[in-house]
Amino acid sequence: MDQLHLLWEYQKADVEVDKMEASIKRSPVRQKLIKYRDYYADQQNAMKRIESEVAAMQDRLEALKDAIKMTDEQLRSLHNKMESDPPQSSQDVQQFLNDAKRFQNNLNAYEQEIKRIRKDAADRERQQHDVRVRAAKAKGEFDKLKEIYDEEKKDKDQELEALRAAAKEKAVGIEPEYMERYRDIKKHSVPPLAALYGDQCGGCNMSLPSSVSRKVKAGGLVECETCGRLLIIV
Numbered sequence: 001m002d003q004l005h006l007l008w009e010y011q012k013a014d015v016e017v018d019k020m021e022a023s024i025k026r027s028p029v030r031q032k033l034i035k036y037r038d039y040y041a042d043q044q045n046a047m048k049r050i051e052s053e054v055a056a057m058q059d060r061l062e063a064l065k066d067a068i069k070m071t072d073e074q075l076r077s078l079h080n081k082m083e084s085d086p087p088q089s090s091q092d093v094q095q096f097l098n099d100a101k102r103f104q105n106n107l108n109a110y111e112q113e114i115k116r117i118r119k120d121a122a123d124r125e126r127q128q129h130d131v132r133v134r135a136a137k138a139k140g141e142f143d144k145l146k147e148i149y150d151e152e153k154k155d156k157d158q159e160l161e162a163l164r165a166a167a168k169e170k171a172v173g174i175e176p177e178y179m180e181r182y183r184d185i186k187k188h189s190v191p192p193l194a195a196l197y198g199d200q201c202g203g204c205n206m207s208l209p210s211s212v213s214r215k216v217k218a219g220g221l222v223e224c225e226t227c228g229r230l231l232i233i234v
């Protein structure tokens with residue numbers, strides 16, 4: 001058998017290996033596993049997002065507590081000043097009242113914001129709980145499926161190994177440059193070898209000049225000018 005026909009026989013075995021690999025990847029159990037894995041990752045990301053939101057809320061709460069303390073002090077010193085040095089004119093009285101009102105408004109705004117943040121924080125806590133429950137459920141489903149998948153994969157891996165061994169046997173006697181060419185073509189066209197039917201490429205069905213089939217018949221290595229597959233007459 002010449003090199004090209006050895007390669008043709010090898011390709012048949014190689015196609016079977018690829019089919020089995022694809023079937024392992026397409027396995028519904030595997031697809032489901034990937035879904036659970038992605039869902040679990042989503043929940044973890046959600047958890048991280050909520051945690052950073054809660055941390056930002058805590059920072060803001062600290063800042064608000066400081067602001068309240070400062071405003072309290074401002075109010076107190078305003079009162080002290082009022083007592084030790086009472087305003088003389090009605091204008092001074094108005095000024096004092098304005099200041100007191102401004103501080104009081106600030107205090108009210110800070111307290112409102114604290115209330116809002118506490119409520120948001122409670123919401124976040126509920127969200128965190130829900131996310132945690134969902135993540136644990138997904139993890140549980142994942143683990144259960146993983147056992148089934150591992151069992152299924154064990155069988156398929158055995159089949160795959162047998163097919164790979166068969167392909168390896170078919171590769172015996174093929175010169176390295178032929179194998180290299182095969183692998184190079186396989187990067188863009190699968191399978192890499194195509195039978196020539198008359199003047200037509202069996203890979204892409206395009207008609208080729210009759211000179212091509214003459215070259216192939218003469219034992220030349222010719223690639224289809226359309227799909228790039230190595231042509232063979234079988």
Ligand SMILES: [Zn+2]
Pocket residue numbers: 194201202203204205206224225226227228229
């Ligand atoms: Zn072609």
